[in-house]
Amino acid sequence: xxxxxxxxxxxxxxxxxxxxxxxxxxxxxxxxxxxxxxxxxxxxxxxxxxxxxxxxxxxxxxxxxxxxxxxxxxxxxxxxxxxxxxxxxxxxxxxxxxxxxxxxxxxxxxxxxxxxxxxxxxxxxxxxxxxxxxxxxxxxxxxxxxxxxxxxxxxxxxxxxxxxxxxxxxxxxxxxxxxxxxxxxxxxxxxxxxxxxxxxxxxxxxxxxxxxxxxxxxxxxxxxxxxxxxxxxxxxxxxxxxxxxxxxxxxxxxxxxxxxxxxxxxxxxxxxxxxxxxxxxxxxxxxxxxxxxxxxxxxxxxxxxxxxxxxxxxxxxxxxxxxxxxxxxxxxxxxxxxxxxxxxxxxxxxxxxxxxxxxxxxxxxxxxxxxxxxxxxxxxxxxxxxxxxxxxxxxxxxxxxxxxxxxxxxxxxxxxxxxxxxxxxxxxxxxxxxxxxxxxxxxxxxxxxxxxxxxxxxxxxxxxxxxxxxxxxxxxxxxxxxxxxxxxxxxxxxxxxxxxxxxxxxxxxxxxxxxxxxxxxxxxxxxxxxxxxxxxxxxxxxxxx
Amino acid sequence: xxxxxxxxxxxxxxxxxxxxxxxxxxxxxxxxxxxxxxxxxxxxxxxxxxxxxxxxxxxxxxxxxxxxxxxxxxxxxxxxxxxxxxxxxxxxxxxxxxxxxxxxxxxxxxxxxxxxxxxxxxxxxxxxxxxxxxxxxxxxxxxxxxxxxxxxxxxxxxxxxxxxxxxxxxxxxxxxxxxxxxxxxxxxxxxxxxxxxxxxxxxxxxxxxxxxxxxxxxxxxxxxxxxxxxxxxxxxxxxxxxxxxxxxxxxxxxxxxxxxxxxxxxxxxxxxxxxxxxxxxxxxxxxxxxxxxxxxxxxxxxxxxxx
Numbered sequence: 001x002x003x004x005x006x007x008x009x010x011x012x013x014x015x016x017x018x019x020x021x022x023x024x025x026x027x028x029x030x031x032x033x034x035x036x037x038x039x040x041x042x043x044x045x046x047x048x049x050x051x052x053x054x055x056x057x058x059x060x061x062x063x064x065x066x067x068x069x070x071x072x073x074x075x076x077x078x079x080x081x082x083x084x085x086x087x088x089x090x091x092x093x094x095x096x097x098x099x100x101x102x103x104x105x106x107x108x109x110x111x112x113x114x115x116x117x118x119x120x121x122x123x124x125x126x127x128x129x130x131x132x133x134x135x136x137x138x139x140x141x142x143x144x145x146x147x148x149x150x151x152x153x154x155x156x157x158x159x160x161x162x163x164x165x166x167x168x169x170x171x172x173x174x175x176x177x178x179x180x181x182x183x184x185x186x187x188x189x190x191x192x193x194x195x196x197x198x199x200x201x202x203x204x205x206x207x208x209x210x211x212x213x214x215x216x217x218x219x220x221x222x223x224x225x226x227x228x229x230x231x232x233x234x235x236x237x238x239x240x241x242x243x244x245x246x247x248x249x250x251x252x253x254x255x256x257x258x259x260x261x262x263x264x265x266x267x268x269x270x271x272x273x274x275x276x277x278x279x280x281x282x283x284x285x286x287x288x289x290x291x292x293x294x295x296x297x298x299x300x301x302x303x304x305x306x307x308x309x310x311x312x313x314x315x316x317x318x319x320x321x322x323x324x325x326x327x328x329x330x331x332x333x334x335x336x337x338x339x340x341x342x343x344x345x346x347x348x349x350x351x352x353x354x355x356x357x358x359x360x361x362x363x364x365x366x367x368x369x370x371x372x373x374x375x376x377x378x379x380x381x382x383x384x385x386x387x388x389x390x391x392x393x394x395x396x397x398x399x400x401x402x403x404x405x406x407x408x409x410x411x412x413x414x415x416x417x418x419x420x421x422x423x424x425x426x427x428x429x430x431x432x433x434x435x436x437x438x439x440x441x442x443x444x445x446x447x448x449x450x451x452x453x454x455x456x457x458x459x460x461x462x463x464x465x466x467x468x469x470x471x472x473x474x475x476x477x478x479x480x481x482x483x484x485x486x487x488x489x490x491x492x493x494x495x496x497x498x499x500x501x502x503x504x505x506x507x508x509x510x511x512x513x514x515x516x517x518x519x520x521x522x523x524x525x526x527x528x529x530x531x532x533x534x535x536x537x538x539x540x541x542x543x544x545x
Numbered sequence: 546x547x548x549x550x551x552x553x554x555x556x557x558x559x560x561x562x563x564x565x566x567x568x569x570x571x572x573x574x575x576x577x578x579x580x581x582x583x584x585x586x587x588x589x590x591x592x593x594x595x596x597x598x599x600x601x602x603x604x605x606x607x608x609x610x611x612x613x614x615x616x617x618x619x620x621x622x623x624x625x626x627x628x629x630x631x632x633x634x635x636x637x638x639x640x641x642x643x644x645x646x647x648x649x650x651x652x653x654x655x656x657x658x659x660x661x662x663x664x665x666x667x668x669x670x671x672x673x674x675x676x677x678x679x680x681x682x683x684x685x686x687x688x689x690x691x692x693x694x695x696x697x698x699x700x701x702x703x704x705x706x707x708x709x710x711x712x713x714x715x716x717x718x719x720x721x722x723x724x725x726x727x728x729x730x731x732x733x734x735x736x737x738x739x740x741x742x743x744x745x746x747x748x749x750x751x752x753x754x755x756x757x758x759x760x761x762x763x764x765x766x767x768x769x770x771x772x773x774x775x776x777x778x779x780x781x782x783x784x785x786x787x788x789x790x791x792x793x794x795x796x797x798x799x800x801x802x803x804x805x806x807x808x809x810x811x812x813x814x815x816x817x818x819x820x821x822x823x824x825x826x827x828x829x830x831x832x833x834x835x836x837x838x839x840x841x842x843x844x845x846x847x848x849x850x851x852x
Contacts, residue, residue, distance in 0.1 A: 048814065049582065050628035057584045129591050132599065134582065137589050151591050207628065223629055224637060225712035225802050251709070252809070256696075256800045259708040263701045266709075393813055427581025427815040434580050434587055445585050459586070467586040 037244045038544025039230075040526060042268040042537065043257035044248035046224050051210055053193040054126030054133040059447075063270075063536050065190040067229055067246065068109075068212035070237055072100065072119070073188035077541070080294070080348050080451035080533040082185040085237070086114060086194070086213075088170075095181040095488050098174040099167075108196040109217040109232045116172040118194035124148070124160040125200070126191055135191040137466055138449075141183065143175040179486040181493055186450050215241040215540045225250050241540040242528070258521070267526055267544075270537050272519040274396040277335040284521045290337055293535035294348045294448035295516035296456070297338070299388065299404075300470035301509075302438040307382030315378030317508035318363050320386065320441070323371035323411035326364070329403045330514050333396075337519050340364070341512035344501055345456040346448065348533040354453025354494045360505055360512060368411035375412060382440070385416055389442040391429035392422035397443055404513075433469045444469055444510065451533055453497045457481060461504055472509035476500075546843075553839070557832045562614075564828045568821050569610050577602070578815035582626060600624070600818070613818075617825065623818035625811075631822040634807050639826070641714045642803035645795070646788045648716065648723025649730070653781055657731045661738020661777075662770065668743050676739075680732035692725040692798040709800035722799040726792055730784050737780055741773035748772075775845055782838030786831030790824075 047061035053069060056062055072087035084090075088101040106114040125131055127139035129149045136149055143163030150156060163175035176183060186192070194213065199206045209218050215237065216229040230245035249266070251257040254273045260266040262283055272280055272288070280288045301317060303309045308317075326340035339347070343359035362370070375381060388405060390397040398420065405418035412418075421440070423429040432438060446467070448455050458481055459465050463473040477500050484496035504510070518535025527543045579593050579602065588596070597603045600623075601612060616623065622631035664673040683691070699721060700708030710718045745751060746769060754768045793805035804823055811819030842849045 046627070046810065048627060129595060132592060132595050134588065134592065136592055149589075149591060151589055222637075222712060223627075224634070224807075249712070250802065252797045252800050252802070252806050256709050256798060259696060259701060260800075263704065263708045265707050425575065425581065425813060425815060427578050428576045430580035430583075430587075431576040434577075447585070466589065469587070 038525070039245040039247060040243055040267040040542060040544050041247040041249055041265075042539070043251050043254065043261075043266060043270060044227070046250050049134055050207055052133065052199075052207070053122065053195065054131075054135045054138070054191045056190065057134050059534070059536065062190060062534070064210070064227065064229075064248070065193065065212075066214075066536055067216040067539055068210060068214040068218060069190060069193035070106075070212075070214050071188055071190065071193045072102070073185065074239075075188045075451055075533065077530065077532040077538040079350065080353070082188050082450070085188070087184075087187070090184040090187075092184075092488075095179040095183075095486060096176050098176075098183065100172050100174060102170040102172075104170060106213060106236050107234075108194075108198075108211055108213045109234075110196060110198055110211050112196045112198065114194050114213055115169050116166045117169075118196065119192075120164045120166050120172050121200065122193060122195035123164060125195065127161055128159055129156045130159075133191075138186075138189060138191040141176045141178065141180050143177045145177065181485060181488045182452050182454055182490070185452055186455075189450050215239060216245065219245070239540055243539075243542055243544045246539050261521055261523060264523065267523045268520065268529065268537060268542075269522070270518070270520045270531070270535070272521055274334070274399070277337060277519075280519075280521060287522050287524065287526075287529075289520045289522075289529065289531055290517050291531050291535075292339070292347045292533075293516055293518040293531065294346045294451055294533045295535065296341060296344065296346055296446050297513045297516060298341075298344070298444045298446070299441040299511040299513060300444040301441050301472070302436065303471045303473065303509075304436050305382075305439060308440075310379075312378040314507050315374045316381065317378075317511065319371045319374030319378060320408060321360075321363050321508060321511040322365065322367045322374065323408040324404055324511070324513070325366040325407045325411075326514055327366070329400060329407065333399050333403050334514075337517045338514035339517070341514050344461075344504060344510070344512050345453055346515050348448075349451055349453055349456075352491075352494070353451060354456075354497055356498055356501070359498065359501060363505065363508060364512060366407075366411075371411045372413065381417060386418050387421040387440040388418065389421040389423060389429070389432070389438055389440065391424075391426045391443070393425050398422060401443065436471070438470075441511070442469075445516075448534070453494055453501075454481075454485070457497055457500060457504070458485075461509055470510060472504075472507070474503055474507060474509070477503040477509075550836070550840070553836050557836075560832060561825075561828060565614065565617075565821060565825050566610060568824045569613065569817065570606070572812075572815065572817045572820050573606050573609075575815050578626070578817065581814060600626075602817075609817075613821065617822075622822035622825075625819045626814055626816050631818050634819065635822065635826065638802065638804045638807045638823075641801060642789055642792055642796070642805065644714060644716060645719050645723055645726060645792060645801060645803060646785060648719045649727035649788050650781065650785065652724055652727040653731050653734045653784070657734030658738050658770075658774075658777065660735045662742055662765065664735070665739040665742025665773075666746070666765075668739075673739075676735065680735050683728050683732040688725060688729065689794050689798060691728055692722075692795055695721055695725060696798060712802060714801055714803070719801075722795050722801060725798075726788060726795040730780075730788070734777060734780060737777050738773065741776055742769060745769055745773050771845055775842060778841055778845065779838055782834050782841070783831075785834040786827060789830060790827045 045060040048058055049055050051061050053065055056065055070085050073082045074085040075082055086103050086106055088103045090098055090100050092098045102116050123139055126133045127136055127145055127148045139145055142161045144161040147158035148161055166172045196211055198211055209221055215235045217232040219230040220228040227248045231241040254271050257269050258273055258276050261269045301308045330338040330340055342357050342364050345355050347355050349355040388401050390401050392398055401420040405420055408418040409415055446460060459467045461468060461472055462481055463478050480496050480500035484493045487493040518531040520531055520537060522529045525544055529542050530538050532538050579596050601609055624630055625634060660676055664676045667673050696708050699705045706721050751769055754764045789804055793809055796803050796805035808823050
């Protein structure tokens with residue numbers, strides 16, 4: 001029998017070389033033994049920006065970074081909790097000065113050691129204005145950011161952040177410009193990943209074939225069509241890849257990817273197209289996943305427009321919120337891949353993390369009579385009609401906007417109360433938002449960067465924050481957020497954030513619509529497939545065969 | 546002949562400049578593309594300004610256009626937003642689309658002309674009526690319906706082909722997408738050939754050829770077909786450009802990473818460099834194809850002379 005086992009391993013090895021299908025199906029219980037050699041294929045979209053940790057702000061590029069990088073922290077794929085990964089410890093006594101100790105024994109897949117310098121160099125690179133990194137603002141809390149990245153368009157007077165100091169081969173200190181107690185928990189975001197010397201020495205070569213320190217290494221990358229990632233055998237971390245590798249294939253259309261999955265040519269689709277949601281149960285059975293993700297959809301209002309920002313407007317906004325039958329829309333249009341929202345965060349945070357179902361209260365319950373009454377008390381709809389602006393190029397925004405309008409029209413007994421206002425491209429939509437040209441409510445979506453209640457509130461509703469598209473502003477809200485950030489006790493901080501959220505609710509700064517789920521489907525070759533709170537498949541845990 | 550070609554080539558210059566300028570302005574009118582680069586949040590102003598500067602978007606439009614055209618003549622088509630030179634994108638996209646176009650054109654020429662000849666010679670018979678009906682159906686059904694239907698039937702239900710074309714996009718994989726892409730033009734080619742053949746069949750030279758006792762296949766290929774092909778060649782020639790540019794739908798359905806896909810991405814991301822670069826090359830293809838068609842006339846009908 002020994003011989004037979006050897007033969008099986010040889011076959012497995014051959015399978016890895018050929019990047020071919022499963023092996024080891026015959027013996028054992030399909031545990032980690034047999035399945036670890038197989039390579040799976042997965043759908044992918046062409047990343048919009050160059051693939052660098054601090055330059056990647058969308059899911060497709062993030063997917064790759066998640067496979068080839070490990071940072072100081074990592075978010076638990078189940079709970080979303082930030083756990084130490086490369087960090088031995090992160091200490092602070094005042095929530096403003098942090099001492100980071102990096103674990104010994106980690107290397108990049110090209111053999112370079114991961115040191116404190118790898119982090120400091122990467123962060124300095126990410127923050128420096130001359131490198132054009134789209135995610136530079138992640139470093140904005142670190143002291144000296146205003147010198148390395150003058151927001152006002154002034155001249156850059158420093159290349160590095162003065163708040164970062166390497167104090168030993170594996171230790172460095174971070175000084176923030178303000179108190180930020182949950183700062184260590186943000187460090188799992190890919191922008192904070194360490195970078196090897198190779199990145200700085202030959203940047204073009206690195207971009208062609210990125211080198212990181214995660215469980216996978218890039219084997220082959222043909223831009224725009226495919227990236228082949230293979231298990232890195234010497235990966236020192238605890239979360240080794242359970243499969244031989246992943247081939248990410250670029251699809252022009254997620255419908256084609258889905259068709260390919262059904263035809264048996266693809267193993268994993270992590271974005272089931274809306275038009276297929278009706279068939280997916282039939283096609284895939286329990287190989288369809290539909291789990292909550294840290295994404296919330298809201299309707300924002302242009303508070304720079306006086307019509308929406310006068311005394312009594314909050315009643316109109318609340319009335320509109322009550323005129324939306326969330327339950328019916330999520331049932332019929334989204335086939336339950338969305339959950340009606342009852343607060344402004346996401347269920348993936350958990351109760352301890354700040355998710356508080358029902359915080360929105362009556363204002364998020366459908367109630368036509370009350371809605372009519374509130375809109376009337378608030379002085380009626382500005383201009384007699386609301387227009388909901390959205391971008392029509394991606395997603396199925398048109399469908400739900402029309403449904404929301406229908407619901408509002410029905411509730412208010414007025415055929416002209418609400419209409420959709422489509423904008424051709426996402427870029428143009430963003431343009432109109434940045435230029436403050438919105439005249440009524442508009443679609444706003446938020447995908448969390450890290451699972452913290454702070455991330456659902458501060459960037460979106462703090463005065464002049466980076467994503468406060470509606471320019472809602474409240475002194476009381478800002479004060480509570482500041483207090484929460486200064487609070488070292490997590491439970492107390494969460495409580496303060498929730499109080500801030502109540503301020504937002506009372507003024508109805510934005511209408512929460514629904515929490516979005518991640519959806520995925522996979523072939524019968526795979527097992528142990530799940531999505532993390534960012535709705536990205538946990539690739540390293542997938543078993544093939 | 547030589548002077549005619551030179552004159553035609555010179556005429557291309559204003560057409561070329563006009564076309565690129567129009568595309569350039571159209572993409573510019575859509576607004577600031579940088580706004581879409583940072584996802585659902587505002588780019589911080591400093592980075593946005595820096596990016597705008599890098600892509601030359603902070604210049605007035607006419608200056609952008611002049612710089613762009615200047616670069617194009619040195620073979621520099623700029624950089625796409627993902628940091629890849631546009632020439633590199635072209636290098637991967639054009640071969641794929643050219644292969645797809647070749648498959649489509651071959652279908653048009655072989656199937657279209659044969660069907661046209663057959664029906665033209667048998668006017669009014671059941672074969673003719675059948676093919677006419679079929680072409681009517683093909684013309685009236687949109688390409689994406691044919692494409693999705695064939696993909697579902699051949700790819701998923703019967704498993705004859707892969708529903709998605711791999712990144713190599715070899716000729717064999719492109720047969721079905723090529724047929725889908727060609728379908729509408731194929732129907733037109735059939736109808737054009739049919740009419741032309743039916744008309745010329747009654748002409749004097751054909752009657753003479755038959756009276757001389759020439760064998761039937763020689764009458765058809767040398768006399769009848771050669772004279773009937775001029776409108777068909779014109780159509781196929783102009784169709785080359787249209788097929789390459791119009792492959793957007795087919796390429797999307799069958800996951801082909803060609804020109805259509807790059808153009809689609811470019812338009813979605815409002816990437817002036819990509820869109821203008823690809824369209825520039827398409828305009829060139831169109832112009833050259835037209836020139837070749839005009840020159841082919843003389844081959845088909847020696848009475849046509851170019852001064």
